[in-house]
Each structure stands twice: as C-alpha cells, then as structure tokens.
Amino acid sequence: MTHDHDLVLRPTAAQTEAALDPPPGRNGGDLVVETLTGLGATTVFGLPGQHALGMFDALRRSDLAYIGLRVENNAGFAADAYGRITGEAAPLLLSTGPGALTSLAALQEAAAASAPVLAISSQIPGAGLGGGRHGYLHELPDQQASFRGVVKSVHTVRTQSQIPSAIAEAWESALTAPHGPVWVEIPQDVLLAETALPAVTAVDAAPHDLPPRPELTAVAADLLANAARPVIIAGGGVVRADASGKLRQLAERLNAPVVTTFGGKGAFPWNHPLSLQSWLEDRHTTDFLEDADVLLVVGSGLGELSSNYYTFKPRGRVIQIEADLGKLESNHPALGIHADARLALSALLETLTGKRQDATATDRVRAVLDLVRERIDAQELTLEQRVLAAVREALPDRSASFWDMTILAYWAWSAFDARRPNTMHSAQGAGGLGYAFPAAIGGAVADPTHPVLAVSGDGGALYSIAELATARQHDLDVTWLIVDDGGYGILREYMTDAFGQSTATELTRPDYVALAESFGVPGVRTSAETLAADLAKALATPGPSVVVLPALLRMFAPTHLG
Secondary structure, eight states, X not given: OOOGXXXXXXXXXXXXXXXXXXXXXXXXXXXXXXXXXXXXXXXXXXXXXXXXXXXXXXXXXXXXXXXXXXXXXXXXXXHHHHHHHHXXXXXXXXXXXXXXXXXXXXXXXHHHHTOOEEEEEEESOGGGOSSOOOOOTTOOSOTTHHHHTTSSEEEEOOSGGGHHHHHHHHHHHHHSSSOOOEEEEEEHHHHHSBOOSOOOOOOOOOOOOOOOOHHHHHHHHHHHHTOSSEEEEEOHHHHHXXXXXXXXXXXXXXXXXXXEOSTTTTSSOTTSTTBOTTOOSSHHHHHHHHTOSEEEEESOOOOTTTTTTTTOOOOSEEEEEESOGGGTTSSSOOEEEESOHHHHHHHHHHHOOSOOOXXXXXXXXXXXXXXXXXXXXXXXXXXXXXXXHHHHHHSOTTOOEEEOSSHHHHHHHHHOOXXXXXXXXXXXXXXXXXXHHHHHHHHHHHOTTSOEEEEEEHHHHTTTTTHHHHHHHTTOOEEEEEEEOSBOHHHHHHHHHHHSSOSSOBOOOOOHHHHHHXXXXXXXXXXXXXXHHHHHHHHHSSSOEEXXXXXXXXXXXXSSOO
C-alpha cells in the first residue's frame, strides 16, 4: 500500500543528466537567479554594489528582465508597486550596508500596504560576520537587525546550498496573507564563489491559505442577518485579496452601505447606491459609522486615517476580518476573524441566506453624501476640486495612478473615484515622501498595456528626479504630474494653522520642465484650465513625460479637532 507521505518527486532523465553535468562558469549568484526563475519571477528591480556583483553578473546568464533605478529606496518603491499590481513577489536586489539601509523607507511602505517585495541583499564576506569590527567596506555589526522591525520575515544564507531554500521560504512568506516585504541576505564570497551545484530547476513555495474559522463565520453571519443598520468598512485587504466582487455581493445581499478606506480605494463602486465613497475624514461619515448596530470591517486595522484620527467610537457590535494578526482588535473590541478577506467574504456569502430588506439604506447614504458635499462647498475650494476633476477626466479608467504625500493626494484619498480596484496607490501606509514616480515606474513595468500616472508635489518630486533617467532608459509610459507650490505645502499649512507661521517649508526648486527635457523627457507647464487636455495628451503619447502645474492648493477643513 502506498501512503501519501511515501510519495516523492523523482527527477526526470533530463534533470538527472543536467544535475550530473551542471553548466560551467556559474557562481552563487546563478543559484539566486535560477531560484527566482524557478519560482516564476520574470522581472527584478535593484541597484548593483560591490558585494552584490555576483548576483548582477548572473543576471546576464538568465532570462530575468532587470529594471535598474538610481536610488535604492526608489527601487524599493518600484518593486512595491510591481507587487501591488501583479500580486506577485517582486524581487529587489541590493548591496550591503548603505545600499541596503537606503531601502528601509520603501520596505516600511511595502509592509504597511501589504505589498509582496522579496528583497535580496548581499553581505560582507562570511569571515567578517558575527558582530566583530573587522573593517570591511559597508560592515554593520548586525545588518539583519536593521530590518527585523520593518519586514515580515528575515532569511539568512551562509552557504550556497542554502540559497534555493532560503529564497523559496522568503517567497512563500511574502505571498502568504497578509502579503508583505521579506529580507534575504547572502555574503559576498558565497555569491562570488564558483558552484558545482546543479542548476535549480524545480522550486515549491506555494503560499498558505488563511481561511476563517467556521464557528466565527456562523456568528458573524447571524449578527449581520439580524442587524437593523449594518455598515461595511472595506480596507486595503479587500484589494490585496482581489475580493472586490465578493464585497459587492455581500453588501447588496445585506443592503449594507460601504465606505472604503484610503488604502481600499476602488474596492467598491464609487457611484453604487450603497457607496459612502471614501469620506473618512468627515464627521458626518464618522457619525454614520458610529450609528451602525453591526459594523463589518474587512481588511483594515482602523488605524489613524481610517478612524478620522481616532475620533471614531463605534457603539454597535464590530466584526473585524483581518489577515494581519497584529491588527486584529488592536483598536476596537470586535468579533475578530483572522482570515484572508476573499476567503472570509466567500464563507459569509455561503452562510447567509436570502436578501436583507431595507428600503432606507440608499436614502441614508445619499443624506450623508449630501451633508459632506454641503460642508466642502461651503469652504470655497473650487480650484482644488477643479484640479482633481481634471485629473480624473484625463486618466483612462484602466490606468493605474500613484500618489505622493501631497495636498492633491490628500484630496484624492477622500474625493477621487478610482473606478477600478487596484488602480489607485499612495504612500499613505507609512507616509514617506518620494513614492509616486518610482512606484509609477514599477507600475508601468507591471502593466505596459496602459499609461501610468504619478502625482507629486514639488517637494516630493525632488526625492525622485534621478528616476527620470530610468523612465527614459526603459522608455516607460509614465506621465508625472508635479504640482509646484514652492515648498512642502501640507507642512506649510499645518504649521501656519498651529503656530501662525511656517518654518523650513519653503524650497528653492528647479525649472521642472527644463529639467525633464535635459533627461530627454518632454515637459509642459500647464494651468488649472488646461490641465485636463495637457494631461490627456501626455498620457496618450508613448514614453515618459512631465506636466508641471504651478498652483497653491488648500486642504478642506478637518473635522477631528473638535
């Protein structure tokens, strides 16, 4: 009798022959790229460095496409976007010490946004490891320690035979819900040494499913079926799990209004009769959510931005579906269901029978949105709304957009119709500057069939100027909208409101059109009146382009300050 645990994968004759006679001229770096290829990777991002040359030399013997950026942090942002768009683990190849550390802010954003990034870094030679001070170039006492609090998991390699297994474990970790960045490091001498190991041909690293516990699903379904005023908050976990269709089915079956978090933009149709859109920074929305007798939170930890700066205090029962165990009930007591959003929503749909009747739900949604509109209209913010509408008009529905930490992005979090799930991305997870343009590069590589838009302020743009060379080198269809207000506009506004004047927010900046043209990238200076046409033209023209909008935008008044 044969038992499952007796079954083994036996090599084919061709695999046996190849293993016995491996190709010459290979090193440890070849084991890295062969493993990535075996896992299904097609594209890698990164920046070479002295200790990592073994990996980069191996790239030319592989079929992997390499997208080299000019700054490691920007390479991390590009990998982040590639992972968000494709749902695949995006390999990020880095060198030791300064190169590795420069990627930390990007990896923090990937962790906050649950973007699957597989960072593979070199290390100093093995003889220098262990915490001593040997004086190697780029030496750190413990390089891993700088990443443990940022990434999802850390994987170390000390011999060539460990490379395939370590990378496969990291790949599996990155793609198991919740997705996230992972870290692998390999010493320089291990990467450079010639290897007699056979070529890596078969790698198994399937991510684990995270299904809900059935007894919790049953309780949740009962609460929702018997609720008088159920409401759903849909977060980024819905987008990452590709669960937007399941969310809509459940909302319509329950007749439950839905609000999406800023990370969950596009998870629910903007103009659906049950859509509260994304007006989370509004007290009218907060009041409506607090009035729900059962609140279903899917794929969100209800953090600072999603809770209107922690002013949200639910009065009803909360059901929270969350793949990140650390976020479960971290802010509010709830029926916590540790599960992937898609699997949990599927389980709820299978458990719930019939359609809940509520003739008032759509009327209550319209009433809230009318109150929000009245509040915004009373603030005379015509320019800001005109600019945002122009961006929406110019951007094709299927095109992805990437937004930096800038006033127009803060408007977009609440007021922009993403139209499709997984098309609007921002750095609101970790909140670092410089995300938009390098992320848009990664997005353009992930889907070259549609033009991509990046939106930055002039302050954030200065973080990413070098990547104009990357966009030009790879001839990527990326249009970069730079809103030039002469400084860090949102910080200027915050400081003026708090202290009566701002400090350290004004910037001497270049002529962005001339600067773009110096890279061989066409640029145009526009106005609020011509923005829609200029942006549409740039997006329709193949290759990279820059559109500069000189404008001083203002934020709508907050509602969380009393």
